[in-house]
Amino acid sequence: MAKFTTIRLLLALSCENDWEVEGMDVKTAFLNGELEERIYMEIPEGVTVPANKSRGGYNRPLACRLIKSIYGLKQSPRTWYARIHGFFLIHNFTRSDFDHSLFINYEKQIILLLYVDDVVVAAPSMQLIDWIRRKLHHEFEMTDLGPLRTFLGIEIQRNRSERTLHLSQSKYVQRILHLHKMELCNPAQTPADHHVRLERSSPSFEATLYEQKRYQSAVGSLMYAMLGSRPDIAYAVSKVSQYSINPDTTHWTVVKRIFRYLAGTPNRGLCYGIQGEGNGFTDADWGSGDDRKSIGGYAFVLNGAAIAWNSKKQSTVALSFTEAEYMALSQAVKESIWLQGILQDVGARQHLEEIRNINVDNQGAIALARNAEFHARTKHIDIQYHFLREHVQNQTITLSYCPTSDMTADIFTKALPHPSFIKHSIDLGLIDHSVFLLQDTIGDNHTTGYQDNATPQDRSEESTTSEDTWEDSTGEGWSCESPALLQG
Amino acid sequence: MWKPSGLFASQTQFALLAGQEEYEPQTLTDALNCNERAEWRAAWESELTSLAKNNTWVIEPLPEDRSAIGCWWLFKKKEDGRYKARLVAKGYSQQ
Numbered sequence: 001m002a003k004f005t006t007i008r009l010l011l012a013l014s015c016e017n018d019w020e021v022e023g024m025d026v027k028t029a030f031l032n033g034e035l036e037e038r039i040y041m042e043i044p045e046g047v048t049v050p051a052n053k054s055r056g057g058y059n060r061p062l063a064c065r066l067i068k069s070i071y072g073l074k075q076s077p078r079t080w081y082a083r084i085h086g087f088f089l090i091h092n093f094t095r096s097d098f099d100h101s102l103f104i105n106y107e108k109q110i111i112l113l114l115y116v117d118d119v120v121v122a123a124p125s126m127q128l129i130d131w132i133r134r135k136l137h138h139e140f141e142m143t144d145l146g147p148l149r150t151f152l153g154i155e156i157q158r159n160r161s162e163r164t165l166h167l168s169q170s171k172y173v174q175r176i177l178h179l180h181k182m183e184l185c186n187p188a189q190t191p192a193d194h195h196v197r198l199e200r201s202s203p204s205f206e207a208t209l210y211e212q213k214r215y216q217s218a219v220g221s222l223m224y225a226m227l228g229s230r231p232d233i234a235y236a237v238s239k240v241s242q243y244s245i246n247p248d249t250t251h252w253t254v255v256k257r258i259f260r261y262l263a264g265t266p267n268r269g270l271c272y273g274i275q276g277e278g279n280g281f282t283d284a285d286w287g288s289g290d291d292r293k294s295i296g297g298y299a300f301v302l303n304g305a306a307i308a309w310n311s312k313k314q315s316t317v318a319l320s321f322t323e324a325e326y327m328a329l330s331q332a333v334k335e336s337i338w339l340q341g342i343l344q345d346v347g348a349r350q351h352l353e354e355i356r357n358i359n360v361d362n363q364g365a366i367a368l369a370r371n372a373e374f375h376a377r378t379k380h381i382d383i384q385y386h387f388l389r390e391h392v393q394n395q396t397i398t399l400s401y402c403p404t405s406d407m408t409a410d411i412f413t414k415a416l417p418h419p420s421f422i423k424h425s426i427d428l429g430l431i432d433h434s435v436f437l438l439q440d441t442i443g444d445n446h447t448t449g450y451q452d453n454a455t456p457q458d459r460s461e462e463s464t465t466s467e468d469t470w471e472d473s474t475g476e477g478w479s480c481e482s483p484a485l486l487q488g
Numbered sequence: 489m490w491k492p493s494g495l496f497a498s499q500t501q502f503a504l505l506a507g508q509e510e511y512e513p514q515t516l517t518d519a520l521n522c523n524e525r526a527e528w529r530a531a532w533e534s535e536l537t538s539l540a541k542n543n544t545w546v547i548e549p550l551p552e553d554r555s556a557i558g559c560w561w562l563f564k565k566k567e568d569g570r571y572k573a574r575l576v577a578k579g580y581s582q583q
């Protein structure tokens with residue numbers, strides 16, 4: 001199964017290198033897999049039985065003995081995967097050990113991502129894509145979808161001349177707003193109110209099964225948005241999901257607040273290629289949970305926007321801020337090692353340095369990671385967290401100090417007031433689609449006056465100001481942008 | 489109480505437009521009798537052809553020691569407006 005992180009990483013690189021990215025899908029993919037077992041299925045409604053096979057002569061009813069795997073069988077996904085994996089091997093593709101849905105042909109420089117029957121192909125030229133396209137068409141029944149526009153419900157828009165790419169889930173967001181009857185809500189500026197402190201429901205309160213299910217489905221639908229292109233709601237979603245077991249009205253208010261934030265920003269999404277740098281960030285908030293456990297989070301930015309992020313309540317209670325940061329760091333190290341593996345596999349070694357570097361805003365945690373000396377305050381820290389020392393020693397991870405005000409991962413550990421929330425959102429590469437479109441008109445104007453050698457920093461400042469003007473803009477600004485957004 | 493704010497008015501209209509739920513038939517009979525029966529029939533027939541072309545199964549008498557698992561038709565409207573029919577086996581009844 002393709003992970004969202006892998007597709008984002010691939011898109012970030014494609015956008016940077018101006019690769020072609022095409023989508024294809026395999027028609028009735030599972031029918032390509034041959035079954036090894038004997039399985040009988042009743043004759044489907046509407047299938048006519050040939051006259052010579054009609055019941056006469058047998059005392060047994062007729063049934064379909066399956067030869068190919070069909071949808072719904074337990075072994076279907078496996079047989080299909082085995083089939084297409086074999087095909088890729090023949091055509092000289094290597095499977096990445098870090099993500100089994102990622103295949104690379106080094107000789108031809110083609111990267112291929114498989115999600116069940118959806119295929120994404122990225123390559124430097126259209127000829128290379130056509131080569132694999134022909135091979136695929138020869139082997140399977142395929143549909144060509146042209147340049148990749150959506151993948152798993154994420155909408156992808158590119159601006160090839162500016163080498164930028166925008167990911168959003170506006171259609172999905174509109175759908176869940178409707179589903180949870182929140183489309184007429186009053187939009188909010190941030191996903192979580194920093195004055196509200198959530199607690200468990202009182203022991204006497206018991207949510208009905210129906211309420212529980214409704215709550216969990218609301219949180220689940222928010223979580224999918226969060227996983228796809230919305231790191232800005234990660235903290236809020238992880239917070240509300242901790243109360244899924246017995247939600248009362250206070251928890252509902254917080255869930256609704258996230259919907260209200262999405263209602264105001266349905267077109268916000270990750271924009272790659274505007275601010276050129278990559279980096280890792282990790283942060284923790286000590287003992288902020290109602291059970292005194294800490295919240296840790298991290299983000300990795302590549303080509304100007306986040307490709308991986310996480311916000312999670314830690315599983316053990318930390319005794320100090322440093323310890324909480326250290327535990328969060330160990331999570332980030334695991335992700336960084338994995339990302340480095342993928343980057344190496346897709347041949348993007350130039351970015352290893354950026355992903356290797358993790359920013360921490362706690363000197364104590366950095367000191368603890370750098371030298372393994374015995375310390376009365378740290379002797380209890382579990383061995384599992386110390387694997388990161390090894391990586392720091394081998395320099396597979398480098399640590400940098402970063403002041404709290406610039407700590408992007410702060411957004412994953414607490415509810416932030418509006419100004420700092422916006423600042424960190426922009427640092428994660430989140431930009432409204434309208435601003436992304438604006439870039440085009442800016443580009444047009446600039447063909448006359450704009451210097452082509454604008455540094456990435458210049459452009460990032462530009463986008464920052466655009467974002468700010470959006471915040472204060474009037475109704476007209478929105479309504480003239482909206483028709484364009486609808487088509488996108 | 490919802491207050492229409494100038495900033496987000498157009499967004500609300502967008503939400504209303506996007507929110508209209510589309511009808512998807514639950515059974516083959518529904519599909520072939522509803523308003524969009526022409527589209528559903530085309531989708532269903534194309535799926536049948538594809539099943540036949542791929543030699544998905546052979547029809548034969550069911551051995552006495554075996555039982556047949558069930559199956560049903562699923563009808564889905566894709567986001568890009570395509571109509572899709574798909575035959576799905578009830579894999580959960582497999583042993």
